[in-house]
Amino acid sequence: MTAAAPPTLHRLLAGTRPDGRPLSLIEHQNQHGVLPAPTRHDAQDLRDALRGAGLRGRGGAGFPAVRKLAAAWEAGKRGLVIANGAEGEPASLKDRTLLGRNPHLVLDGAQLAARATRAREVVVAVHEVGRLPVVVADAIAERRRSDVVPTRVLPVPARYVAGEASALARAAGGGPSLPALHDEPLAVRGPNGRPTVVLNAETLAGIALYLRRGPQWYGEIGTPDEPGSVLVTVRSDRTPALLLELPIGIPLRAALDAATVDTDELQAVLVGGYFGAWLATPAALSTPLSHAGLRQAGGVLGAGIVMALSRDECGLRATAEAVRYLANESAQQCGPCLNGLPAMATALENLASGAPPEGTLERVIALCGLVTGRGLCHHPDGSAALVRSALMVFAEDVIVHLAGDCHRPAGKALNVPVVAR
């Protein structure tokens, strides 16, 4: 059953070109207007305006953006704002599309976040491959005279952990793109003692829209607690990957319909990304696409990714492919991740093979517990969460596999990159 697809919104992506060429500063200002000028108590006024806005991070963790700004301000030192456009999720299209089509909206948000914390610098992190380093550098050059806070682009390796907040903070300070030990929140005390506010590109674009248009306009769509729109990447084995801008809180089914995914053919969706969670369909189809809605259903909004698994694909094999990829993407710094993730991938591959050795399921479960909480970053935790949700949602499949039977392929819904090693 496919209802009429909802129209895709144009807020964050308003006025952008389908061919992907970026908006110039003038074109951007014609679309969205100019940035609000600094007021007498600019930092205070901006933070006040954002309080109660309900803007949560769109990178993965969904942390309230205003709390990071407040923490940096209260730290009492002038630091930096990092715009995170270096999304590690291979399944996501959103940040690179947003930055590529309208870098100025993200740069506006970064300026406002920097002004709200009296930061000395804005750093825009993007993957070093592709056109984004040039697109963003050109956009920065275009607005150099009007920007209050100096801005630079930071190209980082296109690796999963390179986009992790502490890895970005470290790279911004001239270090390697690897997660760093930090006993205090980065916003309080990042590398070199500087308060370091890391906000996802979409989060910053949301801040820019909210502070321009005000809470009433912003909240015309979305839910009372989570106003506005969200960028959602929908993938399945049968349909082209699609980026949609949708009202927060719209049912999961509407996102799948908009991407022309046949929901009758599905057995489950992976929401959030590789660090997200599987949800069984059709039960999950009415779940609201919001932080609160997905959380209540056992999922996460994460980076706004919805990956649809057909009935003729094997969820355990698909998960095993993703976990092997995540194991290869470990920064190789921390023993439990370096050793535990490959072991977890092997155990899951054994389970998914349909001919698992004795004790395989017990080993998968034990390794999930063993790696969790034992690393500088949440790479092992996120990987274990994915495996746990797979064991729950595909519990019947697990029994079938333990009995030595599986003939379904992994499919391509998760878009796991092929890693040559």
Added chain:
Amino acid sequence: MSKQLRLRVDWAACDGHGLCEQWAPELFTRDEWGFPVVADGPVPDDALEHARAAILACPVLALKLLPYG
């Protein structure tokens, strides 16, 4: 009531030497690769002395006591 503390491991520094387990066996076990597994929750008051001994014994200074919660 004294403030509760937790043991923090610098996982990038830790090489799994295992001295922590020797000095504070009630607080540490080791996984199959030799890396420490720290007991959940705050360090009990009567184990603080052992925790401090383990911190001093760690050859790569990977351990630290931080406020719990």
